[in-house]
Amino acid sequence: MPIVLKCHRGLGPAVTGTALVAQDNFSARYDLDRLKGTFSRPAHKLCGQSYVGRILVLQTAKGGVASAWMLREMAARGLAPKAIVFDRTNTILAQGAAFAEMAMVDRFEAGDPTTLIRTGDEVRIEPDAGLVTILNRD
């Protein structure tokens, strides 16, 4: 039986992909090299890693209002994550995901998703149902 995690109703389409997890936060403006599709802030735990096509699992959204434009712009250039899973997001990243039509979920019943999902897990996100399924583990 795959592991099923309940969360709050999310945003965007249902997607399946490979997780990239860190106990760290996310700012589209300050943490990323958006031209290369990698984390670039030296202090970030995922520095140097590509987020393109991955399901990012992080703790909270940081940074300024500008991030609301950026997810869509990243998606338009084909250099965006497939989905973002937060423990708790802020308004700006939620608005940015809505604008980009990107999958985003947060507020898990079982606690912080960065402790529940591991890098490399195959994960199914169903935002409308508020469900995240870890497909490769029992």
Add this chain to the structure above:
Amino acid sequence: MRLTDDEKAILAGEAGPARQWAIRHQMAVGQFFDAPDFVPVGQAHIMADTESLGEAGVAWLEELAALRAPERRVRVPTITDPRGLDPGSYKRLRQTDAMAAIEARAIAAFEALGVLMTNTCINYQTVLPPVRGEHLAMGDTGVVIYSNSVQGARSNFEGGPSALAAGLTGRTPRYGYHLDGHRVGTRHFQVRQRPRDLADWGALGGIVGKATNSYWEVPVVGGVEGWVEGPPNSDELKHFGAALASFGSVAMFHMPGVTPEAPTPADAFAGRPAPQAVSIGAGDFEAFYAGYAAAGDKVDVVVFAAPQLSLIEMQQLAGLIDGRHIHPETSLVVTTSPEIKFAADRMGLTARIETAGGIVAAGVCFYQSYAREMAEANGWQRLLTNSAKLVNIIAGYGYKPTLASMERCIDSAVAGKIV
């Protein structure tokens, strides 16, 4: 979400595709945050500098701008945050004609939508100050925290697309700081030392922000009442709030005896028991400054921005710089709103600052205007400012920032090194 007949009609496309996109976007966000319905807003304020928009964002705006006028015009007064470039000073700052060209496209699109190009993050001082209880869709963290806390208005952080959506529909989903339940104090701080100047007020915002560190927490800052110098003024609260929002992602604070929803500490916590207060004293301020200290270093650029300067700050700055000359290897950049720039021109303040070697830029706020490209083009690295918000964010663009009072910033600009 419960919808009115008007909202159902917008959703059905009867008010055109722009408003239909807008309400769909707002419903997605509203459902995510459990908004029961929409609330009408008095103003919307859009953060949409071209560095953030990119080509994709500008092209998207141009699609909206190509619609028929009745389908594309905003329904409530909609104004803009600082832009990516000031046509009057961009060449002196070594920004490029390509940046100016994409900026011109974005402005043309916004004007076609009926947006007023105020280009300011101090609209609460200079355009139409928010009123207690007024619902708003404000798109700059410093504007939101000031409107909520100092003026008692109600807004979430609204990113550019959401603020534009609010302008198009005249409403926003009722969640977060639109609701009484989110406006109650949750954290408690006690200030033991009155901040001496604007940099200190920003430092205080940074200290409280680092300790609070959540959009969903509301810090209550006590100890501000009863000072012989009187309560903080608008510029002091501007720097405090901007830094608090920047360091902590915080959207609202209470200052008992100063802010309107907290005449007393008991009001700030809505009658609930106050948490144990965290004391903030001289040592906390010293540690905050020490985190950015660089005495003796050559200073490449001294910046007064984030937030834009009020007319009073422009006068203070001109008074400190009169009869002096900025060091030839140091640049001094001052940003303000177009309206304050006009007033400063008229009153001779701009001339006094520029005679000394400074650059006064209008409608920009430095960090939103291709800061990385400016650093590379001008050879800037060590940056000195009296804005705690700026020292927090500008390191991400390759600068080494230091925080100091306006007086020390000017003395350092003249000396060419941090004094």
